Amino acid sequence: MPFYFQGFPNIIAFKTTSKMINTSKNKFVIPAIPAVLLSMVSVQGGASIAKHLFPILGASGTASLRIGFSAILLLFFFRTNLFALNKKQWVYCLAYGTCLGAMNLVFYLAIKRIPLGLGVTIEFTGPLVLALVGSRKLLDLLWVLLACLGIALIAPWQNNNVDLLGVALALLAGALWAGYIVLGGKVSQIMKSGDAVAVGMIFASALVLPFGIFSGGLAALNVPLLLIGVAVAFLTSAIPFTLEMGALRLLPSKTFGILMSLHPAFGALSGLLFLKEYLSLAQWLSIICVIIASIGATYFSRKER
Template identity: 50%
Template structure:
């Protein structure tokens, strides 16, 4: 039985952020690069097995369209997990959301959207670790989260081109394969340097099963739920519900990772969410927010 579209989107958000929390639990054992490599590789295998893309029918021009999509996806996941090691889940997702928000504003011609940019900027000012601020966030973690957001912006731009070249989800499956080729070498090289014996010495059936669970929760399950909801909901309703993800991430981080946030940080999350909702409602049916994979 397929759930209704709005519960589907809410369940997808919980699944994605739950997958991130599960991934973070593996960081002490494997390190973020190895977890990223395993997660993206498992996700690619799942999507390829489900959608069975025909490599023989992919032209060189199609591959050139696909490469920026897959590379940005791989780097986005790597930077996201590296940031997640250093700063709380809710703030990582909030900072990453700046990428798609910037793409939406750049594609818009509405003067009112600059007000939403100002609101998002206020949120960033409340998060960024200014010199002299006590108990500030890790600056490298903030930078990595913003870089992940920039990669997400490129992923949106490239994904629009991929959607015009590939039918259905075949481009997503192939793009995830490219992302695995990008992320896995980082996982192999940096994972070998993690801890006294290296990440790969820690692999066991239980660890691999957990990594597979991360891939399912973070990619396969939410992608299926979001695709079903996208076909049933107006674009702006879909976008507004997607804008709830920073709050979902903050709650998941609090409940499962015990990551408490300060009042200014909660205000920052609300500012970025409000800006995302404002831009989405202003866009109407002219733009559809991308799903995360």
């Protein structure tokens, strides 16, 4: 899931996103709110397709395929001039891309063991905690408690069917997502956002590709699988990026943030429809708690951006 185009569940991420989006005078055909919803459908649908590849390519092989093709698409989309970057930009992109690649790899390893909807929900807690760190508002304590309740409802000691390692990996992916947000904000201050994402994906590919190779998963590659990999890259990068970029020109970032807080629900529905991943009542309640916490943290943030 997620790298940049898997959505941002809190206001810190939306602020970063707003800085990273190139404004344009071109008219956006799709209305803003449907565009954001379609973006989430595209991302989670792409994640479901990717998960179907796990039995053949493995999680690391699938991550390599998805990130590799995404890097190519982004470089083509932004037409980044790699020779124009200075040393500082390369160093920042290295840190940013490494965190990005690790986040994607770890998340794919997580959803190999646990349902997609739960993986998205648990990962969401990383950026949510980042949004609430340092807050002195009493109301924010409610969102923290709701997020904690959400995790408690799907903790392995509550449900023997939840894989402990899968939960731990999803939590690690959430921590990496928080780091990715922080690094994204820094790198967007010294270079164009599109170039930062494209170059970061190069480093992400360099990190993940060895795992795909040494796992043996990429040995099973053939033309149909390559085409599926391209489709996954489009669904999880090119299409959502285009939709979100257009929507952010028309929507306040707070409204955008509230909408993107629905990602866990879309992940759960995608897992149900495409992967037959049925969740228990407690697991659905967990997803609802995290969504409410994310919406609350976004809506009651200090000021409109």
